[in-house]
Amino acid sequence: MGITLEDYRDVTPPGTVDFLRRLARSVEGKRMLHVNSTRYGGGVAEILHRLVPMFEELGVKARWEVMAGSDAFYRTTKGFHNALQGTIQHITADMYEAYLACNRENAQRLDLEADVVMIHDPQPAPLIDARKLGAKWIWRCHIDLSTPQRSVWQFLRPYVVRYDAAIVSLPKFAQRLPIPQFLIYPSIDPLSDKNRELSVEEIDRILHRLGVPRDKPILLQVSRFDRFKDPVGVVEAYRLVKKSHDCRLVLAGGTAVDDPEGAEVLAEVQTAVGTDPDVHLLLLPPTANLEINALQRAATIVFQKSTREGFGLTVAEALWKGKPVIGGQTGGITVQLIPGVTGFTVHSPEGAAFYTKRLLNEPDLMTAIGRQGREYARHRFLITRHLQDYLGMMIHLSQAA
Amino acid sequence: MNNRARAPFRFIGCMELREILGVRAHDEQRLLELIEEVPSGSIHYHTHSYFLRHAYLQGRYPNDFATWVAVHVQDPILGERLAAIDPFDYEDLQALRTDIAGIIAEHLSHMKTIPRVVAGEPFEFVRSHVIEVDLGVEAWTLKEFRDGLEGVEAGAIYNHVCEARMRKGRVSGDFASWLLAKEGLDMPELAEQVMKVGRLGLGLEGVRERIVRLCDQALVAR
Numbered sequence: 001m002g003i004t005l006e007d008y009r010d011v012t013p014p015g016t017v018d019f020l021r022r023l024a025r026s027v028e029g030k031r032m033l034h035v036n037s038t039r040y041g042g043g044v045a046e047i048l049h050r051l052v053p054m055f056e057e058l059g060v061k062a063r064w065e066v067m068a069g070s071d072a073f074y075r076t077t078k079g080f081h082n083a084l085q086g087t088i089q090h091i092t093a094d095m096y097e098a099y100l101a102c103n104r105e106n107a108q109r110l111d112l113e114a115d116v117v118m119i120h121d122p123q124p125a126p127l128i129d130a131r132k133l134g135a136k137w138i139w140r141c142h143i144d145l146s147t148p149q150r151s152v153w154q155f156l157r158p159y160v161v162r163y164d165a166a167i168v169s170l171p172k173f174a175q176r177l178p179i180p181q182f183l184i185y186p187s188i189d190p191l192s193d194k195n196r197e198l199s200v201e202e203i204d205r206i207l208h209r210l211g212v213p214r215d216k217p218i219l220l221q222v223s224r225f226d227r228f229k230d231p232v233g234v235v236e237a238y239r240l241v242k243k244s245h246d247c248r249l250v251l252a253g254g255t256a257v258d259d260p261e262g263a264e265v266l267a268e269v270q271t272a273v274g275t276d277p278d279v280h281l282l283l284l285p286p287t288a289n290l291e292i293n294a295l296q297r298a299a300t301i302v303f304q305k306s307t308r309e310g311f312g313l314t315v316a317e318a319l320w321k322g323k324p325v326i327g328g329q330t331g332g333i334t335v336q337l338i339p340g341v342t343g344f345t346v347h348s349p350e351g352a353a354f355y356t357k358r359l360l361n362e363p364d365l366m367t368a369i370g371r372q373g374r375e376y377a378r379h380r381f382l383i384t385r386h387l388q389d390y391l392g393m394m395i396h397l398s399q400a401a
Numbered sequence: 402m403n404n405r406a407r408a409p410f411r412f413i414g415c416m417e418l419r420e421i422l423g424v425r426a427h428d429e430q431r432l433l434e435l436i437e438e439v440p441s442g443s444i445h446y447h448t449h450s451y452f453l454r455h456a457y458l459q460g461r462y463p464n465d466f467a468t469w470v471a472v473h474v475q476d477p478i479l480g481e482r483l484a485a486i487d488p489f490d491y492e493d494l495q496a497l498r499t500d501i502a503g504i505i506a507e508h509l510s511h512m513k514t515i516p517r518v519v520a521g522e523p524f525e526f527v528r529s530h531v532i533e534v535d536l537g538v539e540a541w542t543l544k545e546f547r548d549g550l551e552g553v554e555a556g557a558i559y560n561h562v563c564e565a566r567m568r569k570g571r572v573s574g575d576f577a578s579w580l581l582a583k584e585g586l587d588m589p590e591l592a593e594q595v596m597k598v599g600r601l602g603l604g605l606e607g608v609r610e611r612i613v614r615l616c617d618q619a620l621v622a623r
Binding site: 013014015016018019022023168171172174175176177180181182183184329330331334338339340341345347379380388389392393395396 | 419421472523527556
């Protein structure tokens with residue numbers, strides 16, 4: 001039997017499940033449709049797999065449609081994705097036309113009949129052309145729109161302004177738009193393989209398989225090998241700590257096959273690491289959820305030392321596992337880390353090293369911060385809060401109508 | 402004192418939907434200007450919703466303005482002065498807005514340069530839409546009230562303490578009002594103690610714990 005809402009009762013704050021059931025009464029029977037561009041892979045699909053059944057359990061008639069597109073379409077939207085996140089791309093007129101044609105085909109193919117339609121990210125944004133009278137359409141943007149390539153945003157904007165509302169994950173991702181823009185943080189699923197409880201035996205077995213001994217404190221960063229994640233800065237911080245405290249560093253992440261910069265950054269990290277046997281570079285596939293879970297649970301301190309970050313849900317994952325987190329003072333990390341309470345925010349490898357040493361020297365502080373971080377994540381970054389926000393959005397839009 | 406109220410207390414929970422206003426400040430002067438301009442709902446959000454967002458854990462300071470100048474602008478003096486503002490001292494948002502603006506203006510009058518964000522995030526103005534939900538939990542006796550309070554989600558505490566006070570003008574808060582009322586439990590001493598809990602600067606879970614404890618003491622005293 002699958003996971004039900006009741007299974008969340010033990011991991012969410014008191015009264016949460018009852019509150020959700022009461023809240024959902026005002027939208028019971030409403031038809032809600034989610035549309036995105038992939039059924040598997042990526043954070044959006046991962047969260048929809050769990051959210052849609054939760055909506056159904058609450059009496060909302062939820063459906064999920066996935067766009068179909070050619071390779072050319074996905075190459076174009078990958079370009080859009082990068083451009084909107086601030087990396088300059090060359091998008092040709094033909095590519096724009098192929099993108100719109102694909103959306104027109106999908107508008108014919110997909111069943112878009114619903115009371116509330118939530119369109120996820122830029123790929124299906126032009127489906128708004130197929131909107132039926134009376135339906136409420138929401139554009140849910142999961143990506144960092146803070147410094148978009150203007151030409152691409154100007155192309156997309158005329159579609160976005162025709163929605164009833166937009167949702168972004170951080171205030172700084174909001175754009176100048178004539179429609180209301182709401183703030184909904186992403187979330188983690190405490191019952192998924194990436195976040196569920198693991199036994200000591202499971203953790204030991206997985207770390208053994210990954211070749212990471214548990215003989216000394218483990219410092220961990222889970223992230224792509226991307227300059228904005230500053231993996232070389234993490235190695236520098238580790239070296240400073242290592243002068244006085246014996247420890248291991250694990251850098252776990254992947255590089256996308258279509259990301260030449262990733263390979264370059266990985267090479268820089270390998271050079272920085274040299275032959276240090278206490279540093280472990282783990283290239284993991286996107287499906288390595290249990291491995292990430294075990295590494296986070298085995299870690300003593302978790303880093304997310306980004307110099308630029310979208311939301312940075314790896315922070316919430318680590319907080320949920322009761323780990324103190326040291327993160328860069330940027331993006332969503334600043335929302336998740338309350339300095340001295342759930343972790344520390346820093347601006348340099350030296351800052352990261354300073355707080356790492358302090359935490360290693362003060363196990364009681366580490367325990368207290370870990371406990372507080374877990375409670376903070378419980379209240380603010382679990383999927384039940386995400387579900388609550390989406391229900392609130394449906395209620396608000398129906399009241400506005 | 403009534404052992405059983407003539408009118409029950411109904412627990413109403415709430416959640417807030419946050420709307421981004423699309424205006425942001427990179428320095429304290431702009432922060433001041435925007436504090437004077439934004440809708441009062443935004444002042445409410447940045448000074449009160451903190452309690453809902455930090456139900457279990459308190460942040461560095463109990464309002465967003467103080468936290469931003471202290472953490473992102475790294476101006477601890479203004480941060481401390483803004484942190485000392487107690488929103489429960491105010492009966493309307495305009496007076497609260499005026500005092501916050503006054504503190505910032507006074508602080509800036511002593512500065513040679515305007516403090517601004519160097520290595521942090523700008524201040525983003527947000528307002529909230531509160532959605533209320535009847536939780537279907539009602540109390541006729543002190544024991545039922547205590548048990549109800551212990552089990553409801555934290556939004557109900559926010560709704561009956563913070564929202565009741567500032568947005569609905571029920572200055573004593575709903576819990577104290579019902580405990581005091583003749584058709585409630587008619588317990589003026591307990592009502593007075595409960596009202597004071599709202600002024601302690603606790604998080605919502607702290608408020609819950611204190612009021613439950615006060616109820617337990619009153620139940621034992623009976």
